[in-house]
Amino acid sequence: MIVVGIILLLVGYLAPLPASIDQIAIVIGWILVVVGAILLILGATGRNVGGRRYWY
16 A cells, blocks of 8 residues: 555656646545555554454
């Protein structure tokens, strides 16, 4: 999730896209990076993520 967010951020900042698509890609990218980081922190502290103790 974090990797997809970073890819969307790079596409949003570097690719010559129309302004509306550009901003949508940037916003979705930041959301994915933040949610991925939260899930990573929760998983590292031993909490259940998505109802599972271990996520394969």
